[in-house]
Amino acid sequence: xxxRDCKHExxxxxxxxxxxxxxxxxxxxxxxxxxxxCLAVKAGRPACFQCWAFCPEGVIKKEVGSEVDLxxxxxxxxxxxxxxxxxITMVPETEESA
Amino acid sequence: MITEKKQRQxxxxxxxxxxxxxxxxxxxxxxxxxxxxxxxxxxxxLCRVQVVAAYPITPQSAVVExxxxxxxxxxxxxxxxxxxSEHSALAVCIAASTVxxxxxxxxxxxxxxxxxxxxHWAAGARLPIVMCCVNRAMAAPWNVLNDQQDSMSQRDAGxxxxxxxxxxxxxxxxxxxxKIAERVHVPVMVCYDGFLLSHTVxxxxxxxxxxxxxxxxxxxxxxLLDPADPRNLNQVTLADPRVNSEGVLCHGYMExxxxxxxxxxGAREAIVAVDREFDQCFGRRWGGMVWGYRDxxxxxxxxxxxxxxxxxxxxxxxxxxxxxxxxxxxxRAYRPFxxxxxxxxxxxxxxxxxxxxxxSYGYEGPICADLKAALFQSEAAPAVFGCIAxxxxxxxxARQLADAxxxxxKQYDNGQRTAPPAWIDCRI
Numbered sequence: 001x002x003x004r005d006c007k008h009e010x011x012x013x014x015x016x017x018x019x020x021x022x023x024x025x026x027x028x029x030x031x032x033x034x035x036x037x038c039l040a041v042k043a044g045r046p047a048c049f050q051c052w053a054f055c056p057e058g059v060i061k062k063e064v065g066s067e068v069d070l071x072x073x074x075x076x077x078x079x080x081x082x083x084x085x086x087x088i089t090m091v092p093e094t095e096e097s098a
Numbered sequence: 099m100i101t102e103k104k105q106r107q108x109x110x111x112x113x114x115x116x117x118x119x120x121x122x123x124x125x126x127x128x129x130x131x132x133x134x135x136x137x138x139x140x141x142x143x144l145c146r147v148q149v150v151a152a153y154p155i156t157p158q159s160a161v162v163e164x165x166x167x168x169x170x171x172x173x174x175x176x177x178x179x180x181x182x183s184e185h186s187a188l189a190v191c192i193a194a195s196t197v198x199x200x201x202x203x204x205x206x207x208x209x210x211x212x213x214x215x216x217x218h219w220a221a222g223a224r225l226p227i228v229m230c231c232v233n234r235a236m237a238a239p240w241n242v243l244n245d246q247q248d249s250m251s252q253r254d255a256g257x258x259x260x261x262x263x264x265x266x267x268x269x270x271x272x273x274x275x276x277k278i279a280e281r282v283h284v285p286v287m288v289c290y291d292g293f294l295l296s297h298t299v300x301x302x303x304x305x306x307x308x309x310x311x312x313x314x315x316x317x318x319x320x321x322l323l324d325p326a327d328p329r330n331l332n333q334v335t336l337a338d339p340r341v342n343s344e345g346v347l348c349h350g351y352m353e354x355x356x357x358x359x360x361x362x363x364g365a366r367e368a369i370v371a372v373d374r375e376f377d378q379c380f381g382r383r384w385g386g387m388v389w390g391y392r393d394x395x396x397x398x399x400x401x402x403x404x405x406x407x408x409x410x411x412x413x414x415x416x417x418x419x420x421x422x423x424x425x426x427x428x429x430r431a432y433r434p435f436x437x438x439x440x441x442x443x444x445x446x447x448x449x450x451x452x453x454x455x456x457x458s459y460g461y462e463g464p465i466c467a468d469l470k471a472a473l474f475q476s477e478a479a480p481a482v483f484g485c486i487a488x489x490x491x492x493x494x495x496a497r498q499l500a501d502a503x504x505x506x507x508k509q510y511d512n513g514q515r516t517a518p519p520a521w522i523d524c525r526i
Contacts, residue, residue, distance in 0.1 A: 001347065002339075002353075003339045003347050003348060003349045003350070003353045005346070005347070006339075006346055006347060006348045006349050006353075008348065008349065009224045009283055009320055009321075009357060009361075010222065010223050010224045010321065010331065010332060010354065011331070011332045011333055011335040011348075011349070011354060012321065012329050012330070012331055012332075012333075013329065013330040013333050013342055013343075013348070014328070014329060014330070014342065014343050014344065015328055015329070015330055016343045018343075019330060019333060019342065019343065020333065020334045020336070021334075021336055021340055
């Protein structure tokens with residue numbers, strides 16, 4: 001089936017997560033959070049949130065013990081760079097992990 | 099679909115005599131003695147454009163100055179947005195058109211080149227923007243005079259491009275352009291020769307506002323922005339179609355480009371129809387896609403676009419006086435390219451001589467190259483010889499065109515079907 005039924009003459013989308021597609025499959029390496037090193041987790045209350053603030057894709061929630069949403073994370077690694085506690089590391093994607 | 103025959107008839111009933119002596123009839127309007135730039139500005143005013151954003155550049159400046167004056171005096175109720183560049187001018191037009199305004203801009207040469215990225219954006223977003231391109235040579239070296247390299251270099255951006263041969267056609271084509279653009283959702287570039295038309299005064303019939311209103315109803319946008327139901331427009335659209343959040347399978351990039359091509363090809367019908375509707379309202383038509391002068395029985399056809407066709411018409415009269423059955427086939431719409439119309443117009447000719455005021459460097463004149471490609475599917479294709487003329491404002495005289503035709507005839511008689519482009523009056 002083709003796209004003829006789509007009545008848009010120009011590209012148009014409703015703002016929501018993933019309107020640009022499943023961008024997580026662009027990733028060549030994934031961020032893995034070591035929660036035991038996370039400052040917010042260690043403090044047991046909202047703190048730091050540098051990873052949330054700098055994530056350009058908005059795939060990290062502002063929560064204590066937040067995980068990265070790997071469906072849309074493009075694997076840029078900015079969260080690794082900004083984490084003051086070195087709690088996040090990039091792990092290469094392999095056929096097995098994908 | 100309009101048949102080839104009907105389209106050709108349209109061309110045949112085009113105002114041939116207008117190529118020569120005919121004077122504009124005022125009808126219910128008034129005749130003004132004005133430049134091509136003033137004609138374009140009056141047309142935009144009578145089309146009730148709501149937003150004008152433009153940056154002045156020779157030879158287009160008077161279009162902007164006149165529109166600015168109309169807005170200041172209250173004659174035109176529009177936002178006149180002063181910008182710092184042509185790129186911003188077209189960006190403003192894109193934004194205004196997106197929210198439903200009828201918009202107009204104008205530029206020339208390096209200004210057009212500076213807009214380039216937004217030219218593609220306006221077309222891809224399918225916005226019915228009308229822009230006058232007052233044709234001027236591209237730098238370097240610096241030159242403010244006329245040729246058609248500027249608009250020709252934007253040929254593949256996805257706009258409709260229409261060339262005008264005199265000031266009345268500039269006025270009428272700007273008015274037609276809004277109707278065409280708003281019908282097929284493709285921007286229209288109205289091209290006319292710098293100085294030769296932009297700064298030359300001619301009688302131009304300016305119709306009454308109510309008659310223009312009757313011809314051109316208010317613009318209804320194809321995409322409405324509504325804060326209560328927000329949309330991302332022209333967002334990243336990658337290779338493959340995908341299902342959106344509402345479960346609809348949406349076009350990928352390639353499908354949108356296919357639709358754009360469909361719109362451009364379909365625009366041929368709209369250009370012809372709008373020219374006919376214009377005739378019904380105002381008593382003038384310009385041939386739709388192509389037009390002719392003494393071409394019905396022509397053995398040798400001079401093919402060109404813009405004001406050069408006027409010199410070509412004079413050259414035809416000279417050649418006819420010598421017993422050469424010459425005629426003009428004028429290319430009015432350059433994109434979409436009038437393939438069927440040109441095949442039909444040249445069916446009886448044994449020779450076509452194409453005069454280009456621009457060059458696809460490393461190849462030949464763009465109209466010549468496109469014509470040859472179009473004729474590949476013709477069973478009665480004439481020989482085609484191309485000429486490069488009038489670059490950077492080099493004056494082109496009718497007798498030079500006649501000479502070029504005689505030279506091409508000699509080559510043809512020697513058995514040649516084509517030749518590398520001949521440069522008219524190049525004194526190297």
